[in-house]
Amino acid sequence: MEETNPFAIAELVDNPEQRCPVVLVLDTSRSMQGKAIDELNAGIRQFADDLKADSLASLRVEVAIVTFGGNAQAIDVRQGHGAAIAPDPAVAFVPADTFSPPALRADGGTPMGDAVNLGLDLLRGRKAMYKNHGIPYFRPWLFLISDGEPTDQNWSAAADQARLEESLKGVSVFPIGVEKADMGPLAMFSSQRSPAKLTSIGEFQSLFRWLSGSLSAVANSRPGETVTLPNAGWAQIDPS
Structure with a gap:
């Protein structure tokens, strides 16, 4: 992808x-209308406040x-206004600070x-930018949160792709179901972990x-170091 945004590159x-x-x-x-979207926004x-409070994570973690x-x-x-933007990894990601x-x-x-x-496309593009500019990076994370089930026809192909990229260590996928979410489809998006349920x-x-x-722990680690993530006491783990 051609990089054309000088500010983003700088x-x-x-x-x-x-x-x-x-x-x-x-x-x-x-289905997320009402209290659910309010709680998600909160x-x-x-999340933003916590990352900014960690001086190293605020520089190392990039969010889209x-x-x-x-x-x-x-x-x-x-x-901060929630508007849609072009799916360009040069502008979709920002440093946590x-x-x-x-x-939303x-x-x-x-x-x-x-x-x-x-x-996944955004993460691939961002990794390509890092490589082009000689910037080292930790394995990317994709955090998937839903209270329902997919309504698009291609979701299973997307799940296959996510599992493939995760098996190749190109991404870590964390599927999260909210309340009455159908955990079956969510389980298809990760090859490494069962979906957690709020x-x-x-x-x-x-x-x-x-x-x-968890991101702060990763950001404060050294290359090749194994990082133990905090206990996810907020959720139930689906063993299926």
């Missing part, structure tokens, strides 16, 4: 730190958001497969605290 190369890219793939379908704000509510789209995380949580709204269907494909929407902030703590 932002990338002026920071000498090793990077840890993460894409949050978030269900914003109609959790993302907590993909939502799926009616369609799959990359979201602006620089301005400049991450501005968007105000819920509507539409649940094209989970399209959203995961978009998230027992209530009130657990979103605990979930995002775990995510920021």
Whole structure:
């Protein structure tokens, strides 16, 4: 991909730190309306605050958001208004220290497969940018959160691709089901871990605290070091 955004490239190369890219793939379908989307937004704000409080993680972790509510789209995380943007890895990712949580709204269907494909595309593009500019990076994370089941026809192919890339150590996928989510499809998106389940929407902030703590642990590690993630006490693990 041709890199044409001078500001984004300067932002990338002026920071000498090793990077840890993460894409949050978030269900914003109609079923998330009301308290669920409010709690999700609050959790993302907590996530941003926690990462900014860690001086090293704030420089090493890079965040992008993909939502799926009616369609799959990359979201602006620089301005905080939640607008859709072009799916360009040069602008979709921001360092955690400049991450501005968007105000997400819920509507539409649940094209989970399209959203995961978009998230994987963004991660591939971002890794290519790191390589082009000689920037070392940790294995990317894709965090998939949904309270429903996929409504797009290609979701199983997207799940196959996610599992393949994970088996090749190209990404770590963390599927999360909320309340009455169908855990069967979510389980298909990772080859390494069973989906975790939030027992209530009130657990979103605990979930995002775990995510920021886990990313901080990775960001503060040394290359090749095994990192023990915090215990996910906020969720139930589906053993199937």
